[in-house]
Amino acid sequence: MPPKILIIDDEPEIVMYLKTLLEDHGYLTVSAPDGVQGLRLIKQEKPDLVCIDVMMPRKTGIALYQEIKTDPQLRDIPAILISAYESAYTFKGKAFRRLVQDKSIPEPLRYFEKPIDVQAFLGFMDELFPRKTPEP
Amino acid sequence: MKKDRPVAQWPRKSMFKQIPLSIAVIDRSFRIVEVNRRFEKEFGNWRGENCLRLHKRRINGGFRALASKTFKDGRTRVSQEERQDAQGEAHHYMVYLSPFKDEKGEIPYLVELSIDITDRVNLEKEYRLLFDHVPCFVSVLDDSFRVVEANELFRKTFSREGAQYCYEMYKGRDTVCPKCPAVRVFKTKKTCTSLQVGLDKEGNKTHYMVTASPFRIQGDRVDRVIEMAHNVSDIMRLQEQIKRIEQEKLDAERFAAVGQTVAGLAHGIKNILMGLEGGIYVVNSGLSRGDMELMANGWNMLQTNIKKTSTVVKEYLQFARGAEIKVDLANPAHIAAEVTDLYRDAAQRSGIELVSQIKDNLREAPLDHEGIHSCLANLVSNAIDACNMSDKKSKKITLSCLERNGTIVYEVKDNGTGMDYEVKKKLFTNFFTTKASGQGTGLGLLVTRRIIHEHGGKIGFESAYGKGSLFRIELPRKRLPKIKKEALQEAQ
Numbered sequence: 076m077p078p079k080i081l082i083i084d085d086e087p088e089i090v091m092y093l094k095t096l097l098e099d100h101g102y103l104t105v106s107a108p109d110g111v112q113g114l115r116l117i118k119q120e121k122p123d124l125v126c127i128d129v130m131m132p133r134k135t136g137i138a139l140y141q142e143i144k145t146d147p148q149l150r151d152i153p154a155i156l157i158s159a160y161e162s163a164y165t166f167k168g169k170a171f172r173r174l175v176q177d178k179s180i181p182e183p184l185r186y187f188e189k190p191i192d193v194q195a196f197l198g199f200m201d202e203l204f205p206r207k208t209p210e211p
Numbered sequence: 212m213k214k215d216r217p218v219a220q221w222p223r224k225s226m227f228k229q230i231p232l233s234i235a236v237i238d239r240s241f242r243i244v245e246v247n248r249r250f251e252k253e254f255g256n257w258r259g260e261n262c263l264r265l266h267k268r269r270i271n272g273g274f275r276a277l278a279s280k281t282f283k284d285g286r287t288r289v290s291q292e293e294r295q296d297a298q299g300e301a302h303h304y305m306v307y308l309s310p311f312k313d314e315k316g317e318i319p320y321l322v323e324l325s326i327d328i329t330d331r332v333n334l335e336k337e338y339r340l341l342f343d344h345v346p347c348f349v350s351v352l353d354d355s356f357r358v359v360e361a362n363e364l365f366r367k368t369f370s371r372e373g374a375q376y377c378y379e380m381y382k383g384r385d386t387v388c389p390k391c392p393a394v395r396v397f398k399t400k401k402t403c404t405s406l407q408v409g410l411d412k413e414g415n416k417t418h419y420m421v422t423a424s425p426f427r428i429q430g431d432r433v434d435r436v437i438e439m440a441h442n443v444s445d446i447m448r449l450q451e452q453i454k455r456i457e458q459e460k461l462d463a464e465r466f467a468a469v470g471q472t473v474a475g476l477a478h479g480i481k482n483i484l485m486g487l488e489g490g491i492y493v494v495n496s497g498l499s500r501g502d503m504e505l506m507a508n509g510w511n512m513l514q515t516n517i518k519k520t521s522t523v524v525k526e527y528l529q530f531a532r533g534a535e536i537k538v539d540l541a542n543p544a545h546i547a548a549e550v551t552d553l554y555r556d557a558a559q560r561s562g563i564e565l566v567s568q569i570k571d572n573l574r575e576a577p578l579d580h581e582g583i584h585s586c587l588a589n590l591v592s593n594a595i596d597a598c599n600m601s602d603k604k605s606k607k608i609t610l611s612c613l614e615r616n617g618t619i620v621y622e623v624k625d626n627g628t629g630m631d632y633e634v635k636k637k638l639f640t641n642f643f644t645t646k647a648s649g650q651g652t653g654l655g656l657l658v659t660r661r662i663i664h665e666h667g668g669k670i671g672f673e674s675a676y677g678k679g680s681l682f683r684i685e686l687p688r689k690r691l692p693k694i695k696k697e698a699l700q701e702a703q
Binding site: 086088089091092093095096099132133159160188189190191193 | 478479482484487490492493496505508509511516600628
């Protein structure tokens, strides 16, 4: 079974893009348009990786990330954040701790800035799922 | 001396001795021939001594000259002098020198009468010290506005060569100043205060607050006025500085808003770029897979993002161009009423009750009618969206307009979705939108904030996730922009 990736983004085009990109590279994908539905899908589908957009209606990406990382059932699922924020807003170190004070919550595995660097994104996926990634 | 004896019959000798003033009789060779008891008590026994020795410490003029004149013309002379008493202490005296004429009309003696005025002199000195050292400009004017007395600070600051009149000294003018407080005091006999701008000796502008009061009244008219003026130049400078700092703060806020807009624009453009790159990728992927539906999806993505580009660019241009607001007198309440009317139907269609609470006693204010209108429209439209995103059954928006302590206040309150921490944090700082794709660029609140800042006001909000939001615009009247002259002329 190829790795299953859950894409959560309120922009349907972004979902379409990432879905096509990942499917072209041999991944299974599921998607949700916001954090509320996203959380439901995580529990239901148990994906191998969650790609979370930061700015979404109803529940922001940061809120969703915190919920995943504080749920014992879900906390081991790797998660990455995707946003158009500049590097100043990257979700690392002190900047991340300003957003998330709870130190038991780890920093996200990786943060990708929009528009995403496709090479870097696929390279990261290859590293995360080495044996399971067939070339297109 | 018996009590019933007429004054004329009192022995002169006895009277001379008992008068409670120091009296000495001096002959033509300036020898003291007789003194009374008081004199003896005060200065010692000077009988037979040369009086010039006693008078050697006079303040003005030589005693010999003065006495000689009186011997010659028989006129009484008065002088002030400082003299040592019997204990060697210096005192001030008012000395009257009168001729003593014999039957032939000749003057063999002078009678010298000394009154101790030390207390008065000391008091005068103290007053002078006070007068000279009070930290304000003090001057006394006669009824032709000539400065007859002035303290040290006044002289140091305003004395000009040849200047005699207050208007010459204070302002270098040659006629009485407009709104002169002294003129009013001479006329009304009442104290009067006025803020004036003068020129000091070096020609520097000096702001002073002057209080003029009647100083001497002759009969029923004031013939001397005292003017006391405080230098308020520093206060005026401070006030100007505060004004300038406020303006600079306003400008800085404006620049910051523009900076954030640029950062926000980058954020918006990055999203669009990702959409465009995604569209191209999906079209290519559809082509290589031979999947027509995927290709169509990719094409749609391209179209959507090109449309978005045009919207963002247009709104941004509007934002950039609208840097100058057009201020005119407008009634704040009318603008609120217009916006309520504009959105009532749209709100109703979405099942939202739009209520207006507008005070109708508001005065007109210098506002950019169109700008404030678009701010309120933006807030109401956002509130409608927030209500639409909420699952509540009874949805309500209240637009209120009132005035509180000289500040015009607009409030837009909704019971929609409310905002969580991240949304609140980013609210005014970026091209931030929680609205679905294509429904908002995230510029609305930025434009609103810019317009409010241009009006010297501020916009803030309170919000609770799941409960609703309240946006409040505050426009202090004293910080509102001035109406430009052209606009005023146009209005007239």
